[in-house]
Amino acid sequence: MLSLPNLLTLSxxxxxxxxxxxxxxxxxxGGIQPLAIDYWxxxxxxxxxxxxxxxxxxxxxxxxxxxxxxxxxDPIADKIMVGAVILMLVFTRDVDGWHVIAALIILxxxxxxxxxxxxxxxxxxxVPVSKLAKWKTAAQLIAFGGLILAGALxxxxxxxxxxxxxxxxxxxxxxxxxxxxxxxxxxxxx
Numbered sequence: 001m002l003s004l005p006n007l008l009t010l011s012x013x014x015x016x017x018x019x020x021x022x023x024x025x026x027x028x029x030g031g032i033q034p035l036a037i038d039y040w041x042x043x044x045x046x047x048x049x050x051x052x053x054x055x056x057x058x059x060x061x062x063x064x065x066x067x068x069x070x071x072x073x074d075p076i077a078d079k080i081m082v083g084a085v086i087l088m089l090v091f092t093r094d095v096d097g098w099h100v101i102a103a104l105i106i107l108x109x110x111x112x113x114x115x116x117x118x119x120x121x122x123x124x125x126x127v128p129v130s131k132l133a134k135w136k137t138a139a140q141l142i143a144f145g146g147l148i149l150a151g152a153l154x155x156x157x158x159x160x161x162x163x164x165x166x167x168x169x170x171x172x173x174x175x176x177x178x179x180x181x182x183x184x185x186x187x188x189x190x
């Protein structure tokens with residue numbers, strides 16, 4: 001149960017409050033916007049969380065230590081991380097205006113697919129992750145990382161614009177892959 005892959009997954013969950021603290025304006029003296037150093041630390045932590053996300057699954061498969069706990073915790077850690085980052089980027093106004101819609105699409109899809117997977121698991125129906133869903137995940141994780149990094153580099157406006165474009169690409173991929181999951185799920189609801 002306390003295998004290295006599971007410990008890596010748990011570390012991602014425990015790192016989320018630290019990431020939120022780094023981006024939380026009211027946690028700073030005078031309630032100011034996070035400072036560049038806060039964004040740099042948040043970016044470093046976010047990258048570390050992404051690396052552990054890759055290695056927990058890789059090591060579990062390579063070592064033959066895939067466990068029920070890991071299968072249960074990994075998607076929860078992913079959803080907690082994505083949800084917290086979206087909420088903080090909107091809260092700090094790093095994602096604002098119409099771009100909030102893209103973030104909301106991603107958040108709603110994550111919640112919906114989690115519920116759908118739980119429902120289908122109860123029916124013993126497995127829905128494998130598609131290649132497109134992996135591209136969606138990569139796009140959203142890079143977009144979020146880019147937005148956090150843009151907070152550390154406010155003079156690099158092009159970085160923020162590129163991250164926002166990638167956020168919209170991730171939102172479109174999110175809708176497509178979410179629809180695929182929903183189609184499969186609806187077949188089993190009758």
